[in-house]
Amino acid sequence: MKIYDNPGREQWASLTARNAIESAPVGEVVSSIITRVREEGDSALFDFCRTIDGVSLTSLEVSEAEIESACERVSPELKASIESARDHILRFHEAQRMSPVRVETMPGVCCYQRAVPIDQVGLYVPGGSAPLFSTVLMLAVPAFIAGCRHVVMCTPPDKSGSVNDLILFSARLCGVTHIYKVGGAQAIAAMAYGTESIPKVNKIFGPGNRYVTEAKQQVSRTEVSIDMPAGPSEVLVMADETAYPEFVASDLLSQAEHGPDSQALLVTSSHAFAEQVMNCVEQQKQILSRASIIDQSLANSRIIVLDSREKMTDFANCYAAEHLIVSMENPWDIVSHITSAGSIFVGNYTPESAGDYASGTNHTLPTYGWARSCSGVNLDSFTKKITIQEITPDGLQCLGPIVESMAQAESLTAHRNAIAVRMKTLNSKKC
């Protein structure tokens, strides 16, 4: 990790830059996968399972028996941990319910806003090097709180045709009953267009590799909504002399192990602290299992030394981190000035990994600078807000002339006419 001492603001654009993501070659591969799934349905999915996942399946849906025996294999201790995490996520997302809005904007004109669940949602849970069962909790818990009626899940099978026990246990715990052994771009296509086995959904959630992300972007142009654009995971740690270098080092490392393209930034008030953190990183790395991934992602990482809390805060806002750790004196004062971040971790005893699993916040968060304009997954993500209005005859007598004059000024005479025919009826009733 390179240390940059008090870089001028003209250098911030390059210091807040993410690793470039290539997408052109992936785009064509993904679009051909989508076309095949649309045209051939299940038969294309079975074929991709053979050629990509290396397994011949006889059924795409995970059976009840498979789920039961998976659950039996999970240790009671781990079950209890997952259940606690589920409870925390449930409690925090339950509290996000909006109150229905009702406003009488003028006498006789009532406007309402209600959150209504999205009927059919699809959850994608990656397989691969680590079985991300925590993602099941993060997506399925709010889906059911929101009231989505149909929740389906796709996840790739392993070489033996099975799905990881912890993924199945977590799905069962959250109430997901329809789970399909399909991964990659083909899973996204199946949920977007529907096949014989897999129902078409209205919105697709979940992380994935470049193929999955590209597929989500392609299907979202015409068919379904998606949770957010996803890029490599990232953390920015703000730390002053009140922070512990060994804690900061552990947070940078936990980000770095996600993947070779992950990015970890440290913004600190002290060069000496930066050096201490680098020493701790070297020490702690020795005992970790994913050292080669960590080495690659640390190559994308930076330490920035800045000489004021204001500059440090500005830099953090400029970067718009997915995860922002604030290990500073008076951290809530900093937090109140943060304008862009996915999720914020306050103080020395709030590591990112707590939020990744079990504090209660969602870990599906905007990366790659999207935190400037996008929220992480939350209860809202599984609903749409519908507005309703009701106008009484007396209300229309007052509002009508306003609408008529505006419609006339926009040259939309049929809009004016819709008021006029009603006013005429009201006036004739009066006589």
Add this chain to the structure above:
Amino acid sequence: MKIYDNPGREQWASLTARNAIESAPVGEVVSSIITRVREEGDSALFDFCRTIDGVSLTSLEVSEAEIESACERVSPELKASIESARDHILRFHEAQRMSPVRVETMPGVCCYQRAVPIDQVGLYVPGGSAPLFSTVLMLAVPAFIAGCRHVVMCTPPDKSGSVNDLILFSARLCGVTHIYKVGGAQAIAAMAYGTESIPKVNKIFGPGNRYVTEAKQQVSRTEVSIDMPAGPSEVLVMADETAYPEFVASDLLSQAEHGPDSQALLVTSSHAFAEQVMNCVEQQKQILSRASIIDQSLANSRIIVLDSREKMTDFANCYAAEHLIVSMENPWDIVSHITSAGSIFVGNYTPESAGDYASGTNHTLPTYGWARSCSGVNLDSFTKKITIQEITPDGLQCLGPIVESMAQAESLTAHRNAIAVRMKTLNSKKC
């Protein structure tokens, strides 16, 4: 308009289909416009003004003097109408503020959710056949309530290089100070990437033609968020014998005048009522100014007769209309069963045009079936929700083991280590 009497459910897919949107040829034109704006900045914008809008400009930004004189030319009556509409929109969107969420998910583990304004937003207001100043109100009012610090607006100039008086008056009324004379895909590119005159924004809002829509979709892949995918406007009217055929006809016509690709559907319980509506459409059309547009869009429109309230409601949910008018007995009973719609208009005296201008609800709504998964523009659209967590040392003693066991099970040892180094420090302090 063709009447379909009691079609079977197997026909609903075709009866709820929208007109196909062509996009392939537009895609390449738009991508070359975006590339030129990125590479040449203002000079490309001046050039597009000459070649597309047919006017040579010396400055892209609307001057203070231009805004002042435009405001002087607006009649006091129209000013009063626009101010009333603004007040209603303000009141309804102000009521949409979320309360901050705070939940202690377990002792010592506090999770928060806050809405934070998007810093820089860009509003696109189409010019063309009708000056849509109402769109200025619908976008600028919630932007300022949300607290967005930088609000810029682009709208195409007319042949004399001016912007419509009512658009400038509405912008001034809502507090928009930076207005640029740029239209089409080039305006979207300018706000997405920034030019010498026009600042780069984080999110772009507003309707537009196929070029604008395509440009929004293209820039949203990498640079900025957009409000929603936009397609041709549409209405579905549910009406039984308690409705007035002349009111329903006026609503179908006000939808039809938007553009030749607009769609108006009537779902009714009675064939006789359908016939009456068709007669009223023919009569009312005589006095309207946009008859040729109306004829084209009525060709895309349909009347469906269904023999139960349940079927009518199911059909409306299947269509997922941008605008849904419920002119039925006990309309709120129907409304409570609606699962997909952009905005709902309840009863005989609530025409769509009231919501288009002045009831207080937003008129920027999901079309083309996107109402299944997307909300219309609302206060949320101008904010992102950030989560925050703070864990005390005691809290981490309880939560830590849960996180450690889950991280271990996902094979993420650095995530576990971030807990372990903190627990070690806590335990050594105790001794």
